[in-house]
Amino acid sequence: LFYFYRNFQESNLAQMKTVHPHAFVFRQEKNIPGIYDRRRYEQYQLTIECVPEDGAVGSRGCLGPTALVQRRKVFHHNLTKIVRKHHQAFLSTLNPPLSIPDEKVVRWHPAFPLEKIPGVEPAPLPKPPITEAYTTARDVLNVAQSNMAPRVKQALAGVAAKSEEKGEGGGASESTARSEPELDPALRGIPKALLEKIRQKEAARAAAAITRDPLREKQLEMIARLPEFCRIVRIFFVAEKKAAIPWDSVVQKLSESHTSGLSTVSVEEHLHYLLELAPSCGQWMKCVTCGPKKCKYIKISKNADIKLITKKLEEIGKELRK
Helix, strand or coil: CCCCCCCCCHHHHHHHHHHCCCCEEEEEECCEECCCCCCEECCCEEEEEECCCCCCECCCCCECHHHHHHHHHHHHHHHHHHHHHHHHHHHHCCCCCCCCCHHHCCCCCCCCCHHHCCCCCCCCCCCCCCCCCCCCHHHHHHHHHHHCCHHHHHHHHHHHHHHHHHHHHCCCCCCCCCCCCCCCHHHCCCCHHHHHHHHHHHHHHHHHHHHCCHHHHHHHHHHHHHHHHHHHHHHHHHHHCCCEEEHHHHHHHHHHHCCCCCCHHHHHHHHHHHHHHHHHHCCCEEEEEECCCCEEEEEECCCCCHHHHHHHHHHHHHHHHC
């Protein structure tokens, strides 16, 4: 037995079986000794047995760390596949619907209700053997009517008829008709063609967002910060009145002055990316190495127009978003 901070029930085991059906074997057994008192229980108990892969059992007869990590990866992969099915169903309900292969989706749609998707369908678990039990008067009457006195038989028949009438009376169900969702009052008066065009653009933008390469996403985040980097570097050079400033000094100044509060490692990544884009912005900045210790220095052009450089960076960002 294990102690869990959250409620862990038999339904959770059934969901685990759905996600990873070959990880455990479930049985109903009796005369199983207890864990604490070692007393054998006559009632049927649900038992769970781990099914290890070949070579996964260690010298002590238990799963090793590598096998546990591998089983967790398989479980995570299978669970993600289930969520992807819900994601595809959600994309098909959009207006207009999106059709994107699973292998191209790298993130969920912004409007995908991840926290509201249905739970994993529980798989059937073994049940204890069914013992014959009488739950209604009709059951007793069918089994023992040959040995009953006429008056007892008549009384049981009356009770069975009344219980059946009550069951039929409570089975009525109401049906609700589906109606089309009403148009948002804020959109009334807007031509249908224009609304459709806007929806098409939003769908294209969402499709690009959920299929965009993670490296491209990181570049977009970095290039959005580079205009402020340019202004800080320009002001730093004007204040220092130097033709070249050591690399570490520039990194420290950017780390202290940028509004995002980036670490020095992140600042160096941004600075490398800014130097990579420098040829596209008029070659206004470069990194040079000099001295016996091969120290790195940053040099910028005194005649560089920061406004033009910022505009060029924004244009590059727009191209990346396409």
